[in-house]
Amino acid sequence: MAIEDDVTVVGGGLAGMTAALAAAREGAAVRVVSHKDSTLRSASGLVDVLGYDSDDELLADPFEAIPDLPERHPYRTVGAAGVREGFALFDDVVGDRYRGDHTDLNALVPTHGGTVKPTARYPASVAPGLASDDRPVLLVGFETVPDFDAPLAADHLRAAGVPFPVRGVTVRFPGGFRADAARTRLADALDADERVAVGDDAGPYSESLPIRRALAETAKDHLRGEKRVGFPALLGRHETEEVRADLEAELDAAVFEVPTGPPSLPGMRLEGALRGACREAGVRFTTGNPVVDFEIDGEADDSDPDSLAAVRVERNGAAIPFHADQFVLATGGLVGKGVDSDRERVREPIFDCYVPHPDDRYDWSADGAFGDHAFARFGVETDDDLRPLDRRGDPEFGNLRAAGAVLGGYDFAAEKSGSGVSLATGLAAGRRAAEEATR
Amino acid sequence: MSDAPNANDASETGSPNEPDDPHDAREEATVESDEFEPVHVFEESEEMDLRPGSDDCYKCSTCDSVCPVAEVDDEFPGPKFQGPEQWRLKRKGDRDVDESVMSCSNCMRCDSSCPSDVPLSQMHNTARGEFVEEQMEKLSREYVRNRILANYRFFAEVASRMPRLANFVMGNSLVQAVNERLLGITAERDFPEFADETFREWWEKRGGSAASKKRAREARAERGGAQARSEDKRVAYFHGCYSNYNTPEVGKAMVRLYEHFGYEVLVPPQKCSGTPMFANGMLADARRAAETNVRELAAAIESGADIVASCTSCSMSLRQEYPELFDFEGTAGVAARTYEALEYLRLHEDLDGSLEAADADLDGAAFAYHAPCHARNQGVDGQAVELLDRLDGADAEDVGPSCSGISGTYGWKAEKYDASMEIGAEMFDHMEESPAETGLTECPTCAMQMEHGTGYEVRHPLEVLAEALVDGEN
Ligand SMILES: Cc1cc2nc3c(=O)[nH]c(=O)nc-3n(C[C@H](O)[C@H](O)[C@H](O)COP(=O)(O)OP(=O)(O)OC[C@H]3O[C@@H](n4cnc5c(N)ncnc54)[C@H](O)[C@@H]3O)c2cc1C
Ligand code: SF4
Ligand code: SF4
Numbered sequence: 005m006a007i008e009d010d011v012t013v014v015g016g017g018l019a020g021m022t023a024a025l026a027a028a029r030e031g032a033a034v035r036v037v038s039h040k041d042s043t044l045r046s047a048s049g050l051v052d053v054l055g056y057d058s059d060d061e062l063l064a065d066p067f068e069a070i071p072d073l074p075e076r077h078p079y080r081t082v083g084a085a086g087v088r089e090g091f092a093l094f095d096d097v098v099g100d101r102y103r104g105d106h107t108d109l110n111a112l113v114p115t116h117g118g119t120v121k122p123t124a125r126y127p128a129s130v131a132p133g134l135a136s137d138d139r140p141v142l143l144v145g146f147e148t149v150p151d152f153d154a155p156l157a158a159d160h161l162r163a164a165g166v167p168f169p170v171r172g173v174t175v176r177f178p179g180g181f182r183a184d185a186a187r188t189r190l191a192d193a194l195d196a197d198e199r200v201a202v203g204d205d206a207g208p209y210s211e212s213l214p215i216r217r218a219l220a221e222t223a224k225d226h227l228r229g230e231k232r233v234g235f236p237a238l239l240g241r242h243e244t245e246e247v248r249a250d251l252e253a254e255l256d257a258a259v260f261e262v263p264t265g266p267p268s269l270p271g272m273r274l275e276g277a278l279r280g281a282c283r284e285a286g287v288r289f290t291t292g293n294p295v296v297d298f299e300i301d302g303e304a305d306d307s308d309p310d311s312l313a314a315v316r317v318e319r320n321g322a323a324i325p326f327h328a329d330q331f332v333l334a335t336g337g338l339v340g341k342g343v344d345s346d347r348e349r350v351r352e353p354i355f356d357c358y359v360p361h362p363d364d365r366y367d368w369s370a371d372g373a374f375g376d377h378a379f380a381r382f383g384v385e386t387d388d389d390l391r392p393l394d395r396r397g398d399p400e401f402g403n404l405r406a407a408g409a410v411l412g413g414y415d416f417a418a419e420k421s422g423s424g425v426s427l428a429t430g431l432a433a434g435r436r437a438a439e440e441a442t443r
Numbered sequence: 444m445s446d447a448p449n450a451n452d453a454s455e456t457g458s459p460n461e462p463d464d465p466h467d468a469r470e471e472a473t474v475e476s477d478e479f480e481p482v483h484v485f486e487e488s489e490e491m492d493l494r495p496g497s498d499d500c501y502k503c504s505t506c507d508s509v510c511p512v513a514e515v516d517d518e519f520p521g522p523k524f525q526g527p528e529q530w531r532l533k534r535k536g537d538r539d540v541d542e543s544v545m546s547c548s549n550c551m552r553c554d555s556s557c558p559s560d561v562p563l564s565q566m567h568n569t570a571r572g573e574f575v576e577e578q579m580e581k582l583s584r585e586y587v588r589n590r591i592l593a594n595y596r597f598f599a600e601v602a603s604r605m606p607r608l609a610n611f612v613m614g615n616s617l618v619q620a621v622n623e624r625l626l627g628i629t630a631e632r633d634f635p636e637f638a639d640e641t642f643r644e645w646w647e648k649r650g651g652s653a654a655s656k657k658r659a660r661e662a663r664a665e666r667g668g669a670q671a672r673s674e675d676k677r678v679a680y681f682h683g684c685y686s687n688y689n690t691p692e693v694g695k696a697m698v699r700l701y702e703h704f705g706y707e708v709l710v711p712p713q714k715c716s717g718t719p720m721f722a723n724g725m726l727a728d729a730r731r732a733a734e735t736n737v738r739e740l741a742a743a744i745e746s747g748a749d750i751v752a753s754c755t756s757c758s759m760s761l762r763q764e765y766p767e768l769f770d771f772e773g774t775a776g777v778a779a780r781t782y783e784a785l786e787y788l789r790l791h792e793d794l795d796g797s798l799e800a801a802d803a804d805l806d807g808a809a810f811a812y813h814a815p816c817h818a819r820n821q822g823v824d825g826q827a828v829e830l831l832d833r834l835d836g837a838d839a840e841d842v843g844p845s846c847s848g849i850s851g852t853y854g855w856k857a858e859k860y861d862a863s864m865e866i867g868a869e870m871f872d873h874m875e876e877s878p879a880e881t882g883l884t885e886c887p888t889c890a891m892q893m894e895h896g897t898g899y900e901v902r903h904p905l906e907v908l909a910e911a912l913v914d915g916e917n
Contacts, residue, residue, distance in 0.1 A: 006790055041556050186507035186521060192514065266503040288829060292555045292822040301637050319822060320762035321779030324790060 006314070009035040009288070010441035013434070014295050014315055015342065017042045018423055019408020020334035021278045021287075022430030023437070024094065027332075028091060028285035030438035034041060036287060037317060037326055039294040041406055042275050043340055048263040049237070049270025050113060050130075051102070051427070053087060053096065055122035059359030061142065062122055066424075067108050076413030078425050081388060082432045090427035094125065097281040101273070103131045112136055114324065115252035116152045116236065116264045118160025127270050129244050133260035135166050138233035143172040143262065144223050148183050151265045152236040173226045178202055187238045191269055193241040194219070194247045195246070216247055220254030230257060235260035237269050244273070246270035290326070295320045295335075295354050309402045315354070330403045330437035332356070333384075333392065333429065337416075339410035343382055350382050352410065357384045357392040357400050383412030390433045405433040496566060497534070499559045500527035506553040506563060511846035512546060515865040519546045522553035526566035540574040546859075547571070549722040550816040551759070560691045561802040565767040568721050575724030588626045589723040593853040596715040599637065599688040606637035629860040632895060635689045635887075642687045642694035646710050655698070656707040662902035663705035678787070679743035679750050681736075683716055683757040685887035696909035697753050697784050703913045704792050709748055711739040716757040721764055733769050736761070740781075741773030750781040753905055755885045756851065758783045759817040783823045783885070784905055785830065798833035803911035809879035810839040810907070813870055813893060815886035816846055825881060827904035834911055839883055842873035847884075849892035864896065871896040883907070 009146070011027045013020045016038030021023045030032045054066035063069050070084045071332070075172050079087055095105045102109050102125045110122035112135040120135045140163075145154030156171030177190060179200030193200070197214045202221070213221070223233055233251075239261055240247040251259040263270055284322040296318040301311040314325040335342030335354065350361040361382055384406050391399040392406050407429040409416065415420035500523070507513055507521035525544050526675035532538050544567060553563040579586050591598065602609030613619075613634035623630040640648075650657075659676065678701060685694040698708050713736055720729035740750050740761070745877050752758040761781040765774050788794050810831065831839040848866030874882060874897050882901035884891040890901040 008795075039556055041505075041509075043558065045508070045556075046503060046558065182517060182520070184520060184524070186504055186510075186513060188508040189513065189517070268504045272508070288825060290822050290825070293819050317822065320781075321766070321775060322782070324786075338842070419800045 008327040012333040015334035019426035019430040023434030026434030027438035032438035044271040046266035046276040050123040051125035051423040053124040053424040056416040071254040090431040118157035129261040132258035140169040142230040329441040333406040342410035380415040407433040497527040526563040548853040571724035572726035593723040596684040642691035659707040677748040681750040681752040683754040696905040716760040718756040755818040806836040810883035811877040811879040812883040846871040847889040847892040
């Protein structure tokens with residue numbers, strides 16, 4: 005009868021994959037059921053613990069600040085030790101693809117908008133660009149990659165008071181790529197080091213060069229003794245380190261990537277690493293269709309909270325049940341569609357878990373775009389075991405835990421804690437689920 | 444669109460004689476049919492209205508990053524342009540559909556990547572239909588060639604009457620050269636062989652559904668106990684063209700496997716699922732085929748059966764493309780009750796347990812499994828690997844997420860052949876790296892591409908499972 009696993013994780017984002025991996029490493033049979041590809045494809049690929057405190061002060065040591073967070077904050081539920089464990093799992097998965105694990109302190113990474121972002125872990129390809137380094141920087145943007153305006157980003161960085169000279173130039177990406185070529189197309193060309201025509205297109209004897217060389221030559225013309233050169237993050241999908249090494253050799257300067265908006269190559273690379281680790285641990289993936297509904301275990305008695313028997317996936321009109329012993333809800337926040345709102349109320353759409361929110365709609369947001377909005381903290385509330393609580397403060401279901409952006413009590417955009425909360429709560433929820441399921 | 448004409452509740456088409464057991468997945472609620480938002484392509488609404496979908500696109504380009512055609516063909520502007528941008532431009536003025544939409548292979552990968560649920564493949568199918576209808580020269584070589592490829596079933600039916608002659612003719616290199624020059628059908632590929640006996644001929648000879656009913660009953664009696672109650676286990680098989688004319692062994696495996704689990708199999712009259720027609724913009728042909736299929740399959744549902752298909756493009760078509768493009772009475776019901784053949788068995792039977800208990804003679808059998816794009820889209824892509832994991836002695840390795848590159852008729856077009864092989868290169872490499880010597884996939888054209896690129900023999904998961912679970916001929 006039917007499809008059955010020890011643990012079913014609903015949602016395949018950072019929180020869901022972390023929960024699945026943690027559970028599988030505990031020996032459970034785990035399945036991830038996810039509607040869409042992970043939102044990591046849109047995220048920057050930077051992995052934050054906590055960048056700002058509640059007074060908007062930049063934090064040097066995020067771990068030190070955890071005990072002072074509001075009681076409802078998910079970090080308080082899992083504790084600083086839980087956050088460290090989440091990051092230890094992450095470090096193990098990404099290996100030398102990421103830097104930052106040698107210190108508790110936040111690193112400062114220049115972003116495509118020209119701000120400096122405090123973060124806990126950053127891709128190795130981003131490392132030479134850190135703002136704490138004082139070597140002069142040249143930023144190189146491409147006409148066809150509009151979300152990275154290098155001269156503007158350089159202006160912003162200077163205004164932010166970075167301790168190094170910085171200039172920006174905009175050049176044409178070498179080779180005759182179409183103006184709207186996908187960023188992934190350019191990355192693939194660099195991976196394969198395709199030969200491209202260079203020089204005046206009109207000339208009868210056009211020369212051709214491997215694209216990495218051609219790109220270096222293009223940037224070289226603009227170099228005025230800078231020791232570091234930053235490109236938008238598209239230096240290969242898989243061979244980033246090789247591409248970077250080739251460019252560094254040609255330019256005689258350190259080369260780094262500046263994280264950009266979606267689609268994000270660093271986010272895709274991270275997604276790939278996590279997927280690989282999950283598969284290696286035996287996690288099964290069923291993707292492409294949403295979970296819409298659930299089934300209750302008929303044997304539950306009145307004294308205990310109900311127990312989930314299955315979640316149901318909507319597949320082109322049919323409802324397909326996936327049975328498990330334990331479940332993890334990791335469907336994301338308002339962006340990932342794990343929390344939904346209409347004019348009347350805010351809700352968690354699959355299990356209808358209680359989402360605390362002011363009754364009056366006008367109290368959901370504060371005045372001004374950057375005010376202290378209640379909606380930014382909307383999400384389910386849990387007990388210490390990460391089980392979502394109903395209106396009365398009792399667990400909604402005995403065998404359902406929640407992780408990541410579906411949790412309430414924190415504002416990931418304001419405090420810069422998105423990936424950290426996903427890692428820490430994902431690990432805790434996955435591990436607990438596995439312990440219960442395999443007991 | 445709650446006033447949609449096909450807003451017929453799936454329960455209306457439900458069977459009258461279903462058991463009243465909440466654990467029988469046949470009793471599973473189907474999702475409210477008002478969630479279907481059919482777009483009127485034909486009849487009363489001559490104007491296709493895909494504007495809401497266009498407005499949902501926030502141009503993140505995620506779809507462009509997963510498109511296998513855009514990856515190898517720099518001329519192809521990608522799904523974002525084909526879908527939301529093209530429809531937005533069209534709204535602004537009387538712009539024609541851009542010709543590049545004909546290069547989309549209809550793999551539907553872009554669909555599941557869009558974080559904003561933009562109905563990309565629906566937009567592409569509709570745009571392609573409009574392009575072919577209004578802009579394509581009906582006497583052009585391309586049109587004629589596409590029409591032939593799209594209507595493969597028609598030619599297959601003729602060929603199946605004299606399979607040996609057809610195989611000889613199609614295998615003839617002179618014919619291939621002529622095909623390439625005259626029609627633009629690549630000479631690089633070998634035409635699939637036509638079986639001496641079609642699946643339907645075998646089925647009739649074997650006694651049709653009366654025989655199936657008897658066998659199913661015997662199997663139930665043999666298995667005894669709890670099975671006895673399910674007097675009405677009944678499925679209607681949508682075999683599609685390929686397993687009828689070319690690989691009847693897949694259809695036979697399906698029948699044996701289902702009867703083994705006590706199901707009576709029906710084989711309703713049917714036409715092509717329409718997949719190759721959608722991909723070539725032949726919407727009028729597709730519509731005609733779909734009308735027959737919906738009518739016949741709805742009747743089967745009426746008699747208490749669910750629909751199962753062994754080809755993942757066929758099930759995709761019945762499940763997603765029909766309700767997106769057509770609004771015949773019963774379309775939503777057919778979509779809601781169509782399943783991939785292994786998916787269905789898995790939902791209703793203890794397939795895992797049966798496989799674990801089976802003492803099959805598959806020692807050392809190793810398979811390199813490729814998940815067809817259309818299996819991915821239905822969320823049934825990994826199941827063959829999962830199921831074979833349960834079977835002693837057999838092992839299946841997933842050869843990765845890349846597209847095989849043939850995409851039905853796409854890889855048959857002379858001008859697309861190179862791109863098709865370039866897309867497939869990653870899969871070929873992974874197959875060569877895998878220790879397995881046999882390929883495994885649910886899609887007949889993916890299988891062709893796997894064979895073509897690696898020389899491996901390729902089997903359908905149904906064949907392997909039938910071999911493991913059902914002994915002997917019956
Ligand atoms: C643009 C952007 C930039 C970001 N930048 C940073 C950054 O710089 N630093 C940082 O630390 N973090 C950043 N983040 C946040 C971080 O990457 C994660 O998105 C966040 O941790 C949330 O992860 P999650 O797994 O909880 O949810 P999500 O990543 O939202 O994943 C939710 C998953 O659940 C699935 N799902 C939803 N509903 C259903 C359903 N009904 N059935 C089945 N599946 C369902 C979705 O398809 C999705 O795959 C950024 C996010 C975005 C979007
Ligand atoms: S993925 Fe969706 S939202 Fe993004 S560009 Fe494509 S259609 Fe638009
Ligand atoms: S259906 Fe496939 S080929 Fe067509 S645009 Fe979408 S991803 Fe590209």
